[in-house]
Amino acid sequence: MGIKVVGVNHRTAPLDVRERFAHGAHEVPGALARVMAAGASGGVLLSTCNRTEFYLVADDEPALEAVWSLLGERLSASPAGGAREYGYIARDRDAVRHLYRVSSGLDSMILGESQIQGQVREAWEASRAQAGPVLHRLFQTALHVGSRVRTETGLGMGTASAASAGVAVAGKIFGDLAGRSALILGAGDMAELAATCLSDQGVQITLVANRTQERARAIAERLGGKAVSLEEAWPHFATTDIALCSTAAPHAVVTWERVGAVLGARRGRPLCILDLAVPRDVDPAIAQIENVFLYDVDDLQTVAAQATARRRDEIPAAERIVEEETDVFWAWYGGLGVVPTIKELRQRMDDLRAVELERALRHLGHLSPDDRARVEQFSLVLLNKFLHQPTVALKAAAEEGRGYGLLEALRRLFGMEPPA
Amino acid sequence: MIVTLHLVALALYGLATAFVLAPFMGGRAAPRVLTIALPCAGAAFHVVAISQLTPVGLGPALSMLAFCLVLLQLASERLLRGSAVSFFAAPLATGLVGLALLSGLAPGAEAAARNVWFVLHVALSALGLALMALAFIAAALYLLQFRELKARRFGQVFQLFPPLERLDRLNRFALVLGFPALTLGVVLALGYGAQFSGGLHAAKAQLVWGIFTWVVLGWAVWVRVVRHWAGRRAALASIAGFGAVLLVYVALKLTQPGAERFL
Numbered sequence: 051m052g053i054k055v056v057g058v059n060h061r062t063a064p065l066d067v068r069e070r071f072a073h074g075a076h077e078v079p080g081a082l083a084r085v086m087a088a089g090a091s092g093g094v095l096l097s098t099c100n101r102t103e104f105y106l107v108a109d110d111e112p113a114l115e116a117v118w119s120l121l122g123e124r125l126s127a128s129p130a131g132g133a134r135e136y137g138y139i140a141r142d143r144d145a146v147r148h149l150y151r152v153s154s155g156l157d158s159m160i161l162g163e164s165q166i167q168g169q170v171r172e173a174w175e176a177s178r179a180q181a182g183p184v185l186h187r188l189f190q191t192a193l194h195v196g197s198r199v200r201t202e203t204g205l206g207m208g209t210a211s212a213a214s215a216g217v218a219v220a221g222k223i224f225g226d227l228a229g230r231s232a233l234i235l236g237a238g239d240m241a242e243l244a245a246t247c248l249s250d251q252g253v254q255i256t257l258v259a260n261r262t263q264e265r266a267r268a269i270a271e272r273l274g275g276k277a278v279s280l281e282e283a284w285p286h287f288a289t290t291d292i293a294l295c296s297t298a299a300p301h302a303v304v305t306w307e308r309v310g311a312v313l314g315a316r317r318g319r320p321l322c323i324l325d326l327a328v329p330r331d332v333d334p335a336i337a338q339i340e341n342v343f344l345y346d347v348d349d350l351q352t353v354a355a356q357a358t359a360r361r362r363d364e365i366p367a368a369e370r371i372v373e374e375e376t377d378v379f380w381a382w383y384g385g386l387g388v389v390p391t392i393k394e395l396r397q398r399m400d401d402l403r404a405v406e407l408e409r410a411l412r413h414l415g416h417l418s419p420d421d422r423a424r425v426e427q428f429s430l431v432l433l434n435k436f437l438h439q440p441t442v443a444l445k446a447a448a449e450e451g452r453g454y455g456l457l458e459a460l461r462r463l464f465g466m467e468p469p470a
Numbered sequence: 471m472i473v474t475l476h477l478v479a480l481a482l483y484g485l486a487t488a489f490v491l492a493p494f495m496g497g498r499a500a501p502r503v504l505t506i507a508l509p510c511a512g513a514a515f516h517v518v519a520i521s522q523l524t525p526v527g528l529g530p531a532l533s534m535l536a537f538c539l540v541l542l543q544l545a546s547e548r549l550l551r552g553s554a555v556s557f558f559a560a561p562l563a564t565g566l567v568g569l570a571l572l573s574g575l576a577p578g579a580e581a582a583a584r585n586v587w588f589v590l591h592v593a594l595s596a597l598g599l600a601l602m603a604l605a606f607i608a609a610a611l612y613l614l615q616f617r618e619l620k621a622r623r624f625g626q627v628f629q630l631f632p633p634l635e636r637l638d639r640l641n642r643f644a645l646v647l648g649f650p651a652l653t654l655g656v657v658l659a660l661g662y663g664a665q666f667s668g669g670l671h672a673a674k675a676q677l678v679w680g681i682f683t684w685v686v687l688g689w690a691v692w693v694r695v696v697r698h699w700a701g702r703r704a705a706l707a708s709i710a711g712f713g714a715v716l717l718v719y720v721a722l723k724l725t726q727p728g729a730e731r732f733l
Contacts, residue, residue, distance in 0.1 A: 222619060225633035318701055320634065337620075341701065349622045356624060 051091060053184065053383070055145040056117045056137060057103030060159045063136035070124040071102040071133070075176050081120055082180045088116035092182025094189060096152070096173040098166065100159050105149060107184050114139060146188060146379050150372040153192040154199035155206065160214075162205035162361040162368075167196040184386070188379065195375045203367040207360055213244040215353035216324040217251055219345055220292050223322050228252030233283055233290045234275070235304070236297035237265035240326050244294050249273050253292060259283035261297070288312045293323045295331035304332040313339050324350065384457075385448035391457050392441055394466055403433050472575050475519035476533065480567045482512030483540065487560040493626055494557075505556060506547060509563075513540050516567070519575075525592040529573035534592065536566035538600030546604065546640055554631040555640070558607040587662040595655030599715070601648025602687065606712035608641035609705035616702055638701055641708055642694055649691045653684070675725060679718040686714040 058071055073081055073095060082093040082104075090108035097103075104117045121133035140148045148157070153170045155162040174181065174189035181189065200206040217227070224230055232253045234245045237260040245255055255275040259282065260266035266277040280303060287293060287309045297303055304323070313321065313336070320341040325332040330346050337344035407429050411422055440460070447456045460466070486508035489500035516537050523530045543559035615631040618624075631637070690711035693699040699707060 219619075222615070222628060222633045223635065225635040225639075318703070320701070343619050345622060349624075353624050 051107055051109055052142045053145045053188065054106045054108055054114065054139060054141055055103055055148050056106070056114050056139045057096075057101060058121070058133075058137045059101035059103070059157070062138055067125070067136050068099065068102065071097075071121050071136075072099065073097040073102060075172070078173075078176045079180065082177055084120055085113055085116045086180060088113045090116075092180065092185045094173055094177040094181050094185050096170060098169045101152070101157075103152075105145070105185055105188065107182055143376060143380050146383075147372060147376045149188060149192045150195045150375055151369075153196035154368055154372060155196070156199075156365065156368055156372065160211055161358060162200075162207070162364070164200065164206050167193065167200075170196065184383065187382065191375060191379050195372060198375070199368045199371050202371060203364040205361055205364040205368045207357065207364070211354055212326060212347055212350040213240070213247045215350040215357070216244055216294070216326070216345070217247045218353060219343075219350065220248070220253075220322045220324070221251075223320050223343055224291060226252075229254065230291040231256045231289070232292035232294055233257040233259065233286050234269070235259050235280065235283060235293065235295040235331060236327065237262075237269050238296055238298060241294065241296035242269050244296065244324065244326055245269060245273055248292065248294065256290065257283055257286055261299075284308050285312055287321070288315045291320070291322065293321065294326065295323065296326040297331050299327070299331060300329060302329075302331060302333045304336065306333055306335050309336065313342060316341065326350070381448075388444055388448040388457065391460060391466070392444060395440075395460065395464060396437060398464065398466070399433055399437060403429050472519050472522050473571065475515045475522075476567060476571055476575060479512040479516040479519065480564065480571065482508050482515065483536075483560065483564040483567060486512065486556070487564050490556045490560045493630060499630075506544065509540050509544055509556075509560065513537065513544070516540070523575065525589060527573070529570045529575045531592065531596065532566045532570035532573060533575065534596040535599055535603075536563040536570065538596045539563045539566065539603055542600050542604045542644075546608075554611055555604065555607055557630075558610065559604070562603065562607075585662065585666060587658050587665065591655050591658035591662055593655075594651050594658060598648050598650075598652030598655050601644045601651060602712050602715060605641050605644035605648060605690075605708045608637045608644060609708040609712075612637040612641060612705040613702065613709075616705075634701070638704065641705060642700075645691050645694055645708055645711075649687055652687065656680070656684070673726065676722060679722060683715050683718045687711045 058068060060068065063071070074097075078095045078097070082095055085093050085104060085106065085108075088108075090106040090113040092107040094105040095103070096105065102121070106113055106117075108114070118134045118137070121137070125132045149170075151157045153167060155164065155166055158166050170189065170192055174186075174193075177185075220230075221227055227248070228251065230253050232245070232248050232255050234241055234255060234257065237258060241258075245258070249255055255270070255273040257278050258266040258270040258273070258275050259278050259280050261280060263277055263279070269275075270277040280297075287304075293304070295304060304325075318341050320343060323332055323336065323342065323344045325344065325346045328347055332344055332346075334344065336342055407426060411417070411425065414422075414425070417425070444456055444460070486505060489505055489508065493499045516533070520530075520534060520537055523533065525531070525534060539559055540563045543556050543563065546555045611631050612634060614627050615634055615637065618627045618631075619634070632640075690707040693707050694704050
């Protein structure tokens with residue numbers, strides 16, 4: 051048995067395929083139970099919008115086949131081969147390295163994003179009953195690696211998407227965003243994503259204004275705000291802290307005529323306007339008011355691009371940590387089976403020695419009790435001499451992290467059962 | 471010993487300053503632990519040095535002012551995550567220790583140094599001035615960050631300086647604490663003069679300009695606390711207050727040079 055990861059991610063599968071493979075938390079135990087019934091002794095399922103990965107302690111087949119079959123059923127044309135063509139498998143040390151890269155954000159679509167750390171934790175917790183000791187240790191250390199990379203390198207520095215750049219810019223004005231209020235103009239995907247980013251930071255989404263109410267109502271309900279029409283939103287520019295604009299209007303909707311007088315009533319309180327629409331929703335003249343900070347999508351992409359560039363410089367340092375921690379885990383994993391295997395080997399050899407000794411002594415009935423004891427002593431010394439070098443080599447290999455391969459060889463050579 | 475300890479503190483503050491300013495000179499930002507540990511170590515040597523000083527004269531006053539500034543820098547870093555305060559405070563403290571060394575530092579045994587009123591006057595005045603300096607630094611950082619945010623520039627200032635709201639809070643905190651500390655320091659000096667020194671020994675210029683400074687600083691606090699000024703206007707008022715302190719001090723030192731007294 052070895053550690054395996056099998057799955058798909060944003061590099062290997064398009065969004066519509068990843069969406070089908072995504073598992074909700076309630077589906078995890080069932081999916082893992084199915085894979086474990088196929089021979090895996092431990093499993094964790096990590097399913098996010100960018101990846102669906104099964105981490106398993108299993109032999110190559112048939113557990114992996116069970117994963118492909120399970121994922122394949124979610125495609126319209128359901129053969130397992132359909133899922134396989136979007137996926138990948140990493141084994142043993144590569145699987146460990148893969149998870150460490152995932153948890154540190156090196157494998158994320160947005161390099162260094164921190165959300166994955168929480169998702170890895172949630173996946174581990176959701177699969178706790180089925181993970182088994184090896185994967186428990188693997189996920190525990192993966193979270194540690196993620197933390198190390200984020201504290202010891204600048205991989206998580208800055209913000210790398212326009213929506214999160216908006217949050218960062220607002221943060222530079224207001225500091226802690228928790229408790230601040232925001233109104234959202236528009237109800238498209240971008241507006242929803244950015245509003246979710248703000249909401250994640252504790253911003254209270256008070257209003258969602260849109261030309262059509264239905265979609266606005268859905269977002270407002272999800273984020274705890276109220277859906278209104280655009281005309282109803284203008285007076286609220288006097289009180290809100292953040293205005294997020296992302297309508298599909300072909301011209302500016304937030305104009306001086308509509309909000310100029312209202313903004314004057316703010317009495318110097320800062321207002322951050324994030325205009326994510328193309329073409330822009332906000333008349334640039336609004337930014338002339340002293341405490342109004344207006345940013346359009348170009349500004350936010352500049353912030354995001356700077357962060358990404360800085361993050362790229364940190365990749366080598368982050369990879370070094372991942373490699374270092376992979377060595378540590380592999381050393382632990384390599385040594386895991388050494389002691390019981392050595393014990394088992396010695397026991398088998400000793401049983402063999404006892405049987406052969408008894409048979410030999412049956413033919414040597416003329417020997418005195420002293421001589422019989424001497425022969426028995428000889429057999430013991432001989433056994434110890436034979437086993438000394440393999441025992442030492444196995445322990446040393448385990449300490450160097452190479453024990454796992456030797457153990458496999460030993461079990462095959464001496465016909466020992468693999469550990470449960 | 472006092473000079474040696476000051477030299478060690480100066481070296482540590484100088485090193486911290488170099489690390490803090492490195493990102494503005496094309497270098498990498500130093501680990502946060504280093505930018506805290508170095509001033510902490512410097513402050514440890516500094517406090518031993520100050521404990522052996524007689525707090526009379528320009529050198530000791532500057533040394534105490536630098537020490538208070540370093541403590542406030544560390545406190546604002548720890549409590550308000552205002553790490554950018556060190557961009558100004560670290561070089562300022564380093565410069566003040568350097569000036570203190572140049573002005574002369576020696577142990578003394580003046581009677582005044584053993585008087586509680588006098589020691590409290592010096593300590594509170596140094597603390598008050600350091601808080602005013604901190605208010606000035608927070609205000610300057612605020613205006614720089616404000617300018618960058620309005621101009622949509624996302625360079626080093628945007629990256630490294632704290633948010634506007636936090637700088638505004640730091641400025642208010644420093645002003646509101648600094649002004650009473652400074653006022654109490656002056657009151658203690660008056661009390662000490664009347665009680666132990668046979669009256670107040672101050673030139674008319676010192677009195678007039680001192681009152682002028684106090685009024686300007688008082689105005690800066692009044693507009694913040696009573697008129698609820700905040701943000702850019704409050705930052706400008708605070709800079710005006712500290713600017714007045716500096717101007718008056720330089721003017722008085724030019725008319726009455728010498729290192730035997732701080733004012």
